[in-house]
Amino acid sequence: MKKLFLLMAALVVLPIAARAASLDEANGAFAAGKFADATAAYQDVLKTNGYSAPVLFDLGNSYVRQGNYPQAILAYKRALWLAPNDEDILANLRTAQQQAGTAVEQRPALEKAAGAMSVNGWAWVGCAAWTLLCVCLFLRAVWPARSGWLAAGAVVCAFVLVDAIAAIAVASGGLRDAVVVDKNPQALESPFPGANEKAGFTPAPGATLKIEKAFHDYLLVGDNAGRTGWMAKGQIEPVVR
Numbered sequence: 561m562k563k564l565f566l567l568m569a570a571l572v573v574l575p576i577a578a579r580a581a582s583l584d585e586a587n588g589a590f591a592a593g594k595f596a597d598a599t600a601a602y603q604d605v606l607k608t609n610g611y612s613a614p615v616l617f618d619l620g621n622s623y624v625r626q627g628n629y630p631q632a633i634l635a636y637k638r639a640l641w642l643a644p645n646d647e648d649i650l651a652n653l654r655t656a657q658q659q660a661g662t663a664v665e666q667r668p669a670l671e672k673a674a675g676a677m678s679v680n681g682w683a684w685v686g687c688a689a690w691t692l693l694c695v696c697l698f699l700r701a702v703w704p705a706r707s708g709w710l711a712a713g714a715v716v717c718a719f720v721l722v723d724a725i726a727a728i729a730v731a732s733g734g735l736r737d738a739v740v741v742d743k744n745p746q747a748l749e750s751p752f753p754g755a756n757e758k759a760g761f762t763p764a765p766g767a768t769l770k771i772e773k774a775f776h777d778y779l780l781v782g783d784n785a786g787r788t789g790w791m792a793k794g795q796i797e798p799v800v801r
Contacts, residue, residue, distance in 0.1 A: 582604055582605050582608065583601075583605050583615070585601050586598050586601030586602045586604075586605060586618065587618070589601055590618065590621070590622055590625075593625075595622050595625040595626045596626065598618075598622045599619065599623060599626065602615055602619040602622060603619065606619070611638060611642060612642065613639040613640075613642040613643035613649070616635050616636070616638045616642070617635070617636065617639045617646075617648065617649055617652070619635040620632045620633075620634075620636040620639065620649075620653075620656065621652065623635060624652070624656055624659070629656050629657075629659050629660035629765070629766050630660060630739060630740060630741045630742075630743075630765045630766040631741055632652075632656045633653065633657060633660060633662070633739050633766045633768070634739040634741060634797050634799065636649055636652055636653035636656060637653065637737065637739060637768070637799045638799055638800075640653065641678075641679075641734065641799060641800060643678070644677070644678060653665075656766070657766065660764065660765060660766030661764060661766075662764045662765075662766045662767045662768075663767070663784075665768065677727070679728055682727045682728050683724070683728065685720065685724045686720075686721055686724030686725060686728070689717045689718075689720040689721040689724060690717075690721055692713070693714055693717035693718055693721060696710045696711075696713040696714035696717060697710075697714055700714065734799065735800050736770045736771045736772075737768055737769075737770065737771075737798070737799040737800070738768070738769055738770070738771050738779070738781065738796045738797060738798045738799060739766065739767070739768055739769075739796065739797055740763050740764065740765050740766060740767045740768075740769065740791075740795060740796050741765070741766075741795065741796065741797050742765065742794065742795035742796070743765055745762065745763050745764075745765060745791065745795045745796070746762055746789075746791070746795075747760040747761050747762065747787070747788070747789025747790060748778075748789055748790045749789065749790070750790060751775045751776065751777075751778035751780075751790040760787065760788060760789025760790065761783070761787040761788075761789050763781075763783060763791075767783065768799075769781040769782060769783050769791075769796065770783075771796075771798060772788065774793075775790070777792055777793050778790040778791065778792055778793065779791055779792075779793055779796060781796065
């Protein structure tokens with residue numbers, strides 16, 4: 561029994577220690593100015609543990625130190641998806657966009673309000689509000705003496721539910737965002753062979769575009785000016801995969 565306990569403890573502790581060592585290795589390489597090694601180490605941490613805002617933020621900083629602003633912008637945007645309205649991420653994102661020569665995005669008031677929580681957070685709030693709304697309506701029917709208080713509670717729950725749905729709807733617009741990571745990008749008029757000589761428009765490396773649809777190895781993308789074109793998947797990376 562004691563051996564079994566020790567084995568189970570090892571299975572829990574060793575992966576945690578491995579993760580910590582990998583992150584320590586990445587931070588140590590960054591502190592030593594070995595930014596290429598730090599970038600590779602941060603990527604390994606993300607592959608092992610999944611996305612997290614702090615590690616993506618560190619990855620973006622490492623890319624900035626290498627002068628790879630498009631990849632830095634992508635990392636910051638992914639971090640921002642997990643931690644909306646984080647001032648450090650927003651500041652570094654804007655700096656990277658300035659260095660890349662792309663438009664510095666100004667977030668509308670609705671996006672800032674929706675960024676009070678992540679999409680998952682709003683989803684939990686919406687589920688809780690829906691559950692409490694149903695409970696209030698049920699109790700109002702079986703407990704008429706408290707119908708006034710329960711009706712007020714139902715109204716509050718309905719208001720919170722609508723807010724959560726609206727916040728999720730606003731945030732979901734970012735699901736189509738993608739960052740141009742190629743150094744010589746080109747949006748073409750057609751994804752078909754033989755028609756690729758026709759250029760649609762030339763986006764800047766690091767620019768954020770909207771993905772409209774996919775066709776084989778190409779993505780139809782559009783910018784804020786209303787221009788559209790087809791880009792090879794290797795030239796552009798979705799923020800949310």
